[in-house]
Amino acid sequence: MPLMTTKPMFDLAYTGGFAVGAFNVNNMEITQGIIEACAAEKSPLILQVSKGARKYADYVYLRHIIAASVEKYPDLPIAIHLDHGDTVDLVQTCVNDGFTSVMIDGSHHSFDENIAITKKATDLAHANGVVTEAELGMLGGIEEDVVGMDAHEYEKNVEKFLTDPKQAAEFWKRTGCDSLAVAIGTSHGAFKFKHEAKLAFDRIEQIMKTCPGLPLVMHGSSSVPQEFIDLVNKYGGNMPNAKGVPEDQIAMAVQKYGVCKVNIDTDLRLALTAKIREVFATKPAEFDPRNYLGPGREAIISMVRRKLHVLNSAGKADAVIKQWEKLGKPLPKYYSKGKAA
């Protein structure tokens, strides 16, 4: 069962010109859409669960849906990851639930507080064979809410929120985190840029130099394809001025600059919503949920397959499994002892 941490994935992605897609799961159809796409493209994948997703679905349900995916596709390298964990308690809960990777997001704290919380979470995770992702710098969309700033204000001041390469090196040394989410101009949600969409590639380059060997993560990486916005708006939605990160810039960050993990949630939400809206508008008598959730799931499959090519991870599943085997098939303690410490 190639359920694994992200280590074997990032070992290859770091120099392999590809990134692993981390897709947010909230229910059965979304999870199935992601897994079917990755199976069709033979791609490694990260299924990530936010605090909001745990609350929405009740994690017991998500755990069994994810377990079903792993059972159905035993040859697919899969990591289960906590997205934007905000407390050490939540990290502990997820370690106890069998996650193989956890994010501790202390980016809204001071530098020293972020180090303290990240180190605590990392020590706890490592003691259980789980890997960590931390964050330094500030992205828009979630983190900005914490400091009460709107998206346009964020964009105007983006330079001062980008990850500082020197701080990143100190942060890594003092925390021992396994990967780092960096602020390089992306933000969460469907309204990322008012003006020209542009990533700070030079920052990625500098952080790669100050932190050699540390896998970098890009949050807020949905591209918000215009054709999906058009569909949403055509069928009764209202999402004017939605704008994401152009896919060629994502591909560049991955293939030229070495980003290892790319987080995508908004594009899945858009695909599902656009398709459901279309069914409702074109078949107003339809009321069987299978007849709109089913097409919604198909839309997610297409969206994820498209992403796997942007990330260049299609076809990389077997190589990742070989790397996992080479490392001795490491798995969190949860899976060997039945329960984490």
Ligand code: G3H
């Ligand atoms: O970065 C955040 C993800 O898109 C998860 O969003 O907290 O609404 O589940 P959520």
Ligand code: 13P
């Ligand atoms: P998007 O909102 O761009 O999909 O980003 C998702 C994300 O970063 C999840 O952590």
Ligand code: ZN
């Ligand atoms: Zn995020």
